[in-house]
Amino acid sequence: xxxxxxxxxxxxxxxxxxxxxxxxxxxxxxxxxxxxxxxxxxxxxxxxxxxxxxxxxxxxxxxxxxxxxxxxxxxxxxxxxxxxxxxxxxxxxxxxxxxxxxxxxxxxxxxxxxxxxxxxxxxxxxxxxxxxxxxxxxxxxxxxxxxxxxxxxxxxxxxxxxxxxxxxxxxxxxxxxxxxxxxxxxxxxxxxxxxxxxxxxxxxxxxxxxxxxxxxxxxxxxxxxxxxxxxxxxxxxxxxxxxxxxxxxxxxxxxxxx
Amino acid sequence: xxxxxxxxxxxxxxxxxxxxxxxxxxxxxxxxxxxxxxxxxxxxxxxxxxxxxxxxxxxxxxxxxxxxxxxxxxxxxxxxxxxxxxxxxxxxxxxxxxxxxxxxxxxxxxxxxxxxxxxxxxxxxxxxxxxxxxxxxxxxxxxxxxxxxxxxxxxxxxxxxxxxxxxxxxxxxxxxxxxxxxxxxxxxxxxxxxxxxxxxxxxxxxxxxxxxxxxxxxxxxxxxxxxxxxxxxxxxxxxxxxxxxxxxxxxxxxxxxx
Numbered sequence: 162x163x164x165x166x167x168x169x170x171x172x173x174x175x176x177x178x179x180x181x182x183x184x185x186x187x188x189x190x191x192x193x194x195x196x197x198x199x200x201x202x203x204x205x206x207x208x209x210x211x212x213x214x215x216x217x218x219x220x221x222x223x224x225x226x227x228x229x230x231x232x233x234x235x236x237x238x239x240x241x242x243x244x245x246x247x248x249x250x251x252x253x254x255x256x257x258x259x260x261x262x263x264x265x266x267x268x269x270x271x272x273x274x275x276x277x278x279x280x281x282x283x284x285x286x287x288x289x290x291x292x293x294x295x296x297x298x299x300x301x302x303x304x305x306x307x308x309x310x311x312x313x314x315x316x317x318x319x320x321x322x323x324x325x326x327x328x329x330x331x332x333x334x335x336x337x338x339x340x341x342x343x344x345x346x347x348x349x350x351x352x353x354x355x356x357x358x359x360x361x362x363x364x365x366x367x368x369x370x371x372x373x374x375x376x377x378x379x380x381x382x383x384x385x386x387x388x389x390x391x392x393x394x395x396x397x398x399x400x401x402x403x404x405x406x407x408x409x410x411x412x413x414x415x416x417x418x419x
Numbered sequence: 420x421x422x423x424x425x426x427x428x429x430x431x432x433x434x435x436x437x438x439x440x441x442x443x444x445x446x447x448x449x450x451x452x453x454x455x456x457x458x459x460x461x462x463x464x465x466x467x468x469x470x471x472x473x474x475x476x477x478x479x480x481x482x483x484x485x486x487x488x489x490x491x492x493x494x495x496x497x498x499x500x501x502x503x504x505x506x507x508x509x510x511x512x513x514x515x516x517x518x519x520x521x522x523x524x525x526x527x528x529x530x531x532x533x534x535x536x537x538x539x540x541x542x543x544x545x546x547x548x549x550x551x552x553x554x555x556x557x558x559x560x561x562x563x564x565x566x567x568x569x570x571x572x573x574x575x576x577x578x579x580x581x582x583x584x585x586x587x588x589x590x591x592x593x594x595x596x597x598x599x600x601x602x603x604x605x606x607x608x609x610x611x612x613x614x615x616x617x618x619x620x621x622x623x624x625x626x627x628x629x630x631x632x633x634x635x636x637x638x639x640x641x642x643x644x645x646x647x648x649x650x651x652x653x654x655x656x657x658x659x660x661x662x663x664x665x666x667x668x669x670x671x672x673x674x675x676x677x
Contacts, residue, residue, distance in 0.1 A: 207466030207495070208529045215618065215626030237465070237530075238629075241613045246627060268542060270662055271466045272495075277529075284526060284610065312677045324667035345671045348663040352542065355499045360473065368473035369504060371496075397674055399667030404528055405605040409582035409657030413603045416655055419570045 166192035166254035166318070169243050169282065173203045173236040173261065173274025176223050180260035183303035184292065185224050187310045188257055191318060195253065196221070196229035197243040199236060199274075204263070206235045206274040208281070218242055236278035244285065256282030256289040257314065260306045263297030266331045266386040266396060267351030267377070276329055280402055283327035288317055290327075295334040295390060305337040309395045313343075325399040333390045344394040349385030351377040424450035424512040424576070427501050427540065431461045431494045431519065431532025434481050438518035441561035442550065443482050445568045446515060449576060453511065454479070454487035455501040457494060457532075462521070464493045464532040466539070476500055494536035502543065514540035514547040515572065518564045521555030524589045524644040524654060525609030525635070534587055538660055541585035546575055548585075553592040553648060563595040567653045571601075583657040591648045602652040607643030609635040 168188050172181040176198035188194055200219070217233040230247065232239045236258070244250065261275040270276045279291035290313060294306040309332055317328070329348075333340060354376045357369040377387045386396035426446050430439040434456035446452055458477070475491040488505065490497045494516070502508065519533040528534045537549035548571060552564040567590055575586070587606070591598060612634045615627040635645045644654035 202471065205468040205470040207464075207468070207535065209465045209467040209493075210463040210530055210629065212463040212629055213460065215620070215628045216615075217624065217626055235467075241629070242615065242627060245613050246615050246617075268660060271535075271538070271660055272468055277465065280529070313674065316674055316677055320670075320673065322667075322670075324670050325664040327664070328671075329662075343674050343677055345668055345674055347665065347668075348661055355503050357474075357500065357504050359504075362473070366475065368475055369500060370473045371468065371470055371499070397671060399664040399671055400662045401664040402526060402529055402662070403606055404587075404658045404660070404662070406583040406585070406657040406659040407605065409580075410603055410605075412580075412582050413586075413655060413657055415578065416571065416574055416601050416603055419574055419601055 168192045168194050169253040169256040170194055170196045171198050171236055171239045171258050171278045173199065173206060173278065175199050175202045176221055176231045178262060180262050180294065180303065183307050184257055184260050184310060185227060187307050188314060191314055194227045195243060195247065196224060196227060197232055197239045197247065199239060200231040200233055203236050203274045205272050207272050208237055208277040209235045211235060211238050236274035237281045240278050240281040252285060252287050256287050259292035260303055260310065261293035262299060262301055263293065264295035264331050265291065265293040265329060266390055267349040269352065270329055270348060270400060280327055284402055286326060288322045288326050290317060291329055293331045295331060305335065305340055306332045308337055325401055327400040329398040329400050331386060331390055331396045333393060335393060339393060340395060341393040344389035344396055346386040346389050346396045346398050347384050348398050349377060349382055349387035350379040351387040426450045426452050427511040427514040428452055428454045429456050429494055429497045429516050429536045431457065431464060433457050433460045434479055434489045436520060438520050438552065438561060441565050442515060442518050442568060443485060445565050446572060449572055452485045453501060453505065454482060454485060455490055455497040455505065457497060458489040458491055461494055461532045463530050465530050466495055466535040467493045469493060469496050494532035495539045498536050498539040510543060510545050514545050517550035518561055518568065519551035520557060520559055521551065522553035522589050523549065523551040523587065524648055525607040527610060528587055528606060528658060538585055542660055544584060546580045546584050548575060549587055551589045553589060563593065563598055564590040566595055583659055585658040587656040587658050589644060589648055589654045591651060593651060597651060598653060599651040602647040602654055604644040604647050604654045604656050605642050606656050607635060607640055607645035608637040609645040
């Protein structure tokens with residue numbers, strides 16, 4: 162038995178993505194690592210779980226000297242299997258997800274497998290952080306992301322997360338020396354606005370393929386994460402899984418008389 | 420051109436599920452219906468979107484006299500394609516999702532394809548309601564669900580949703596005459612707690628299959644949706660897609676000095 166803390170690492174780009182290797186490299190200084198990550202890319206999976214099919218879990222030697230498994234399911238499945246099967250319901254001390262290839266600021270949090278995996282752990286009360294690098298290239302430079310991931314992991318381990326167990330951290334696509342610091346932000350009203358490319362497959366069948374562009378619908382929101390990122394800061398958004406819109410309860414009370 | 424309102428109907432159990440037929444039957448009294456629903460069951464898909472694959476959309480004659488399409492994607496894909504391709508970016512007046520075979524109270528909202536589809540429309544400012552019947556049987560009785568869906572759709576059309584555009588409605592698994600009315604609630608801290616069934620496939624490969632039980636972790640929460648349901652009420656939870664945990668911002672401000 163080790164007295165070192167246990168850190169669960171996952172992602173949504175798959176176990177072979179450079180982003181998770183960067184995160185493992187940072188995290189192994191802080192504790193014993195358990196990696197459970199998808200065996201294929203799972204971007205955009207949101208909080209999907211696998212219900213209709215069995216899930217496979219396979220020991221991986223992706224990270225020498227580190228206990229690692231590749232999983233046929235979604236990012237949320239990875240966290241559920243880590244908790245329930247591999248750790249036998251013993252909670253890790255921290256869950257970190259990423260580092261995602263591509264940003265997850267604004268409303269993207271709800272589509273993001275990276276953030277949903279972190280949220281799944283936070284629901285169990287495990288302090289959880291999702292990290293995303295705004296550079297979505299498969300060969301993205303993770304130097305700045307690693308620098309800030311290390312700072313933030315250390316801070317969370319030294320200062321308990323009380324009011325929230327979930328942080329959404331995004332790192333701008335800039336060289337380390339051009340990043341101005343960290344801003345604690347709200348979720349901006351910014352999202353991918355879809356546009357479908359229409360096409361015809363080799364057998365004449367019509368298809369639609371998701372495209373789109375990232376739009377900030379509230380660019381004057383100085384407290385939002387997207388503005389922090391576009392002005393050169395790392396954004397940290399405290400997040401949660403309680404979706405109740407409390408302010409709307411009074412306006413709906415009349416329904417109790419229907 | 421019709422002056423009647425346009426209602427987008429979707430679900431996550433697939434276009435052939437009795438639950439969506441029940442919802443179409445209720446909704447067609449209120450306006451012109453457009454159905455865009457998955458061509459196969461998509462429960463547990465959360466806010467997943469299809470990125471890596473093309474999506475197919477096929478005219479369906481599932482509902483005589485009603486414009487309907489079956490879609491190869493997730494529930495959220497259905498709403499995106501309806502908005503962007505079929506309606507050519509003209510917003511429907513209302514989006515309704517369901518009626519789900521099975522409850523989506525408590526934290527289930529984040530795993531639910533039914534609720535994620537409704538949320539996707541609400542992000543665009545479209546008033547949206549997800550309906551779920553706590554009876555998950557494929558031949559569930561939708562009499563009570565239809566009765567309350569009609570009341571709630573009518574109320575939303577007559578009284579604008581201002582503070583929220585998204586309602587999570589669950590109907591208890593009871594005969595209509597035993598239901599006591601409607602309660603406007605918060606999201607309970609109740610969720611499926613996983614338990615994996617381990618097995619071996621015909622070729623000797625080990626697999627895990629998600630099982631579990633629904634646990635209310637805060638049964639004394641009299642304002643929560645799960646307690647409303649277990650005491651015989653229909654629950655209505657005003658919901659949102661802003662996941663910012665505002666109360667946690669002060670405790671994290673020190674990170675800006677890191």
